[in-house]
Amino acid sequence: MSRRKKKTLRLPAILIGFIMIGGAFVFSLRSLTNPNLSQNMYAYEENSEMTKEEFISRLLPHAKELQEGYGILPSIVIGQAILESNWGNSQLSKEYNNLFGIKAYGDQNKVTLDTQEFVNEQWITIKGDFRVYNSWEESMDDHTMLFVNGVDWSPEKYEKVLTAPNYEVAADALQEAGYATDPGYAAKIKEVIETYQLNQYD
Structure with a gap:
């Protein structure tokens, strides 16, 4: 009798474990497909859905x-x-x-990105430092x-x-x-x- 009780008690614990693992997996997938779920050191402004x-x-x-x-x-x-x-x-x-x-110039907080500049009558891509x-x-x-x-x-x-x-x-x-x-x-x-x-x- 005691052995049967132990087996029935294990089943809910296993189910709970599967549910927790599944939830974590779904959340990790959402984080990968939606970067807005993760926090950045800078306060992002409104998203691209703004009219x-x-x-x-x-x-x-x-x-x-x-x-x-x-x-x-x-x-x-x-x-x-x-x-x-x-x-x-x-x-x-x-x-x-x-x-x-x-x-950006000097020690200002900056990021380096590609930018388009019109030089010698043509558009060229260069690296620029921006604030x-x-x-x-x-x-x-x-x-x-x-x-x-x-x-x-x-x-x-x-x-x-x-x-x-x-x-x-x-x-x-x-x-x-x-x-x-x-x-x-x-x-x-x-x-x-x-x-x-x-x-x-x-």
Whole structure:
């Protein structure tokens, strides 16, 4: 009688063991197929399922704050973010919160990634060091301060962007200052702003 009792008691324990192993296996598969289940040292922003309207709404409040503080037009901030980050879907913006392709120098927190540059009338791929931020807002702040402070060798480099009366003048000023090597950069910024009527927020 005692032997039978021991056998019947073992069966539930074996079943529980199988259930626990199966659960762990399913979770490990989900972790492999969905990297969002694992944590990264950086706070990832919204995922690629964000709609274009949601992306604009996500950036607008802070863009308005930057306008009040420094005069930068929200249409330029959001328009550049759209163009530079592909609506927040680029690796640089999703994983490192850099919405504007801002380069890193010296001992700044950075990541090295492939980037496209227009050199000698053709597009080439090079390695670039880019700033790493803790949030999209921090990236927007740094973007605006670049316009405010310029660069070491030219503090007034982006002054015309800040003082521009409208997005068209500001976009041309970006091109003139050499923000990007793309010869069609100003036209692309204007097109994004006009397509999504971003100038209504200026």
